[in-house]
Amino acid sequence: MQPSFVASACDASCPFPLNNLPYGVFSQKDTSRSVCVAIGDRPLVTAKTAGTIFSEATLNAFLALGKPAWLEVRVALQDALSAAPKRQNMQAELMPLQSDVTMHLPAKIGDYTDFYSSLNHARNVGTMFRGPENALPPNWLHMPIGYHGRASSVVVSGTPVTRPCGQLRPNPEAPPVFAPCRLLDFELEMATLIGGPENELGKRIPMNEAGDRIFGFSLMNDWSARDIQKWEYVPLGPFGAKSFATTISPWIIPLEALEPFKQEPQAQDPEVLPYLRGESSMRGHCTYNIDLTVKLQSVAGELPSTVCRSNFKNLYWTVAQQITHHAVTGCNMQPGDLIASGTISGEDASAFGSMLELSWKGTKEIALENCDSPTTRKFLQDGDTVVMEGHAVGNGFTIGFGDCSGNILPASKE
Structure with a gap:
């Protein structure tokens, strides 16, 4: 397991450890939809780490960038969410528990x-x-x-x-x-x-x-x-x-x-x-x-x-x-x-x-x-x-x- 400062992501049975980092789209009450990744029991939103993709309402723009961009963002996220103490300022970017947000289709499906x-x-x-x-x-x-x-x-x-x-x-x-x-x-x-x-x-x-x-x-x-x-x-x-x-x-x-x-x-x-x-x-x-x-x-x-x-x-x-x-x-x-x-x-x-x-x-x-x-x-x-x-x-x-x-x-x- 790759260790993270997010405690819930360090349990061997957690479905969303630092090794995973899946993408989704979520909203909170009275907020617009945002791209996010899952880490432990929380979604994460941060334009500081991954440019503007997290300000989008779907993954489509990120999908169009291709594999080099996907890999670059993944490496940046894993670095930012690692267990290194200097990365703990990322805690402020974590959203409420996944159970407290609404998930949506991650992309506009074309075909x-x-x-x-x-x-x-x-x-x-x-x-x-x-x-x-x-x-x-x-x-x-x-x-x-x-x-x-x-x-x-x-x-x-x-x-x-x-x-x-x-x-x-x-x-x-x-x-x-x-x-x-x-x-x-x-x-x-x-x-x-x-x-x-x-x-x-x-x-x-x-x-x-x-x-x-x-x-x-x-x-x-x-x-x-x-x-x-x-x-x-x-x-x-x-x-x-x-x-x-x-x-x-x-x-x-x-x-x-x-x-x-x-x-x-x-x-x-x-x-x-x-x-x-x-x-x-x-x-x-x-x-x-x-x-x-x-x-x-x-x-x-x-x-x-x-x-x-x-x-x-x-x-x-x-x-x-x-x-x-x-x-x-x-x-x-x-x-x-x-x-x-x-x-x-x-x-x-x-x-x-x-x-x-x-x-x-x-x-x-x-x-x-x-x-x-x-x-x-x-x-x-x-x-x-x-x-x-x-x-x-x-x-x-x-x-x-x-x-x-x-x-x-x-x-x-x-």
Whole structure:
């Protein structure tokens, strides 16, 4: 652990030690929004240390500066917040406890793309709907596939989620109906916030440059209306079933904070085309040992029940490959773009990252162990709260991501 004069940042279990320093945007009562970093149990705002970026209401201007500026600011912050006595004048720059401020979306999201990069998840879903012999689409092992989501409905953790309405076809022998979603689901994902100078339209981003576009990571819940999705997704893929809400955690963990947790990328067979090949030494062409947990709270006041334990290392396609393939046709990636991993599922059933998998398309009951009376779920009900957590545990320190949570409200009558 890197020691700091902020006492709360020196506990081995603290999610925001000096090793981390994630970025966010916060406000206090009657104040405007400001960029901040988390240190211990407090947000920090200081123009003295990092120039003018902390006077901004979003991270977008800082994202556009690129990796050299990100590294320079990170070094300055770590120096200013170290345990050296001469730095203790920084105490005056610390804001009230994180629990006493309001967190907002860290950036203005320009575009949002959701990938489908976990082999276990793809196989599970494909097996359910097409059988094990046709589980993977023909292209899945050759490129990271994804779809363009709706940036306007990306919300910060704690924002309630209204059950969507749409066209359903519960009876395949009858016409579709308009009704509230009956099979509401979560998807455990990680999101990457894109930064750096925008590549010119028509210019690709090679693998050896893709990592320089990765500013950092957050947790993501890609809420999904499975019955709406089933009826609408052929032939063009998800639409309304995914566009009603996507929740991200409020803190963006810098890529540098995750360096101690890098792991070799998964072996890819068949070998990918040359433009997707890279060395594990390349920034972002790896996996990370980050423990991910999903908890479900069924009634206010009850303790949440853990329903999933997965890990970031369960991704088949790396973030560098996602970015390179995203831009291979000449798509211009802009600061503030968000790309998501897709559901991160492990091999064991306890590591499945969605209710669709955990209940195996509704054929199994999921027991919630912390309820006063026996309670089960197949899909999410009104009043349920989903909480996602992420932690990477190092030698005497922890890198945390903050909660990614949302409470489900009944469908609107309008």
